[in-house]
Amino acid sequence: MIGEGRDVTGNGHSPLGVDAELPRAGHAVFDQERAERAIRELLLACGEDPERDGLRETPARVARAYREMFAGLYTEPDHVLDRTFDESHEELVLVTDIPMFSLCEHHLTPFHGVAHIGYIPNGQGKVTGLSKLARLVDLYAKRPQVQERLTSQVADALNRKLRPRGVIVVIEAEHLCMSMRGVRKPGARTTTSAVRGLLQTSASSRAEALQLIKGRR
Numbered sequence: 282m283i284g285e286g287r288d289v290t291g292n293g294h295s296p297l298g299v300d301a302e303l304p305r306a307g308h309a310v311f312d313q314e315r316a317e318r319a320i321r322e323l324l325l326a327c328g329e330d331p332e333r334d335g336l337r338e339t340p341a342r343v344a345r346a347y348r349e350m351f352a353g354l355y356t357e358p359d360h361v362l363d364r365t366f367d368e369s370h371e372e373l374v375l376v377t378d379i380p381m382f383s384l385c386e387h388h389l390t391p392f393h394g395v396a397h398i399g400y401i402p403n404g405q406g407k408v409t410g411l412s413k414l415a416r417l418v419d420l421y422a423k424r425p426q427v428q429e430r431l432t433s434q435v436a437d438a439l440n441r442k443l444r445p446r447g448v449i450v451v452i453e454a455e456h457l458c459m460s461m462r463g464v465r466k467p468g469a470r471t472t473t474s475a476v477r478g479l480l481q482t483s484a485s486s487r488a489e490a491l492q493l494i495k496g497r498r
């Protein structure tokens with residue numbers, strides 16, 4: 282099957298079904314041939330001619346694009362948090378404006394924007410590399426998603442793996458299913474947040490994090 286043995290994520294992790302050490306996420310591997318057939322059928326259903334010059338390679342291209350855009354189905358996102366550093370920092374760590382691209386599971390059209398991710402380490406050597414926060418949101422985003430679930434999944438993964446004192450995830454995104462079709466409201470942005478631990482229970486800690494997120498520019 283095409284896709285086996287390749288790093289579809291571009292982040293050094295193998296797709297599942299190849300590396301038995303990796304925990305399973307969803308089903309095994311991307312079925313390139315099936316996806317190609319489906320895209321060809323879609324073109325036919327739309328009244329297009331998939332044999333014309335400009336479209337001949339399109340089913341294969343689109344299938345490869347979906348393999349990449351759904352890479353989070355074949356790789357366990359939590360895996361990116363496996364390596365931690367022994368740092369005694371006990372205050373907020375916040376990475377803002379992480380570019381985020383996903384596909385809404387209702388229309389399979391993109392929603393995109395930025396993610397802000399913060400956590401308060403537990404002071405017992407569970408600090409992650411900053412890039413891993415961006416990798417985490419990337420892999421959960423690379424699934425058919427809704428913004429609310431994406432936001433909670435990132436927060437829950439951080440909570441599970443780092444056992445921090447608190448977590449905050451805020452995602453601001455524009456949904457193309459609301460801009461280029463349907464209700465057609467380009468520019469409308471949706472903000473979702475998920476807070477865990479101290480950032481849920483302590484209004485002042487949450488306010489401080491939100492202030493840093495809102496006042497970042």
Ligand SMILES: Nc1nc2c(ncn2[C@@H]2O[C@H](COP(=O)(O)OP(=O)(O)OP(=O)(O)O)[C@@H](O)[C@H]2O)c(=O)[nH]1
Nearest residue numbers: 385386387392426427428429456458459462463464
């Ligand atoms: N809560 C939530 N809704 C979303 C998300 N992405 C898309 N949607 C919404 O999913 C809904 C699907 O509504 P339906 O009535 O089943 O589909 P539809 O007839 O295509 O709806 P319209 O988009 O209003 O034309 C729409 O209101 C979308 O705006 C998301 O991430 N979260």
Ligand SMILES: [Zn+2]
Nearest residue numbers: 385387388458
């Ligand atoms: Zn949608």
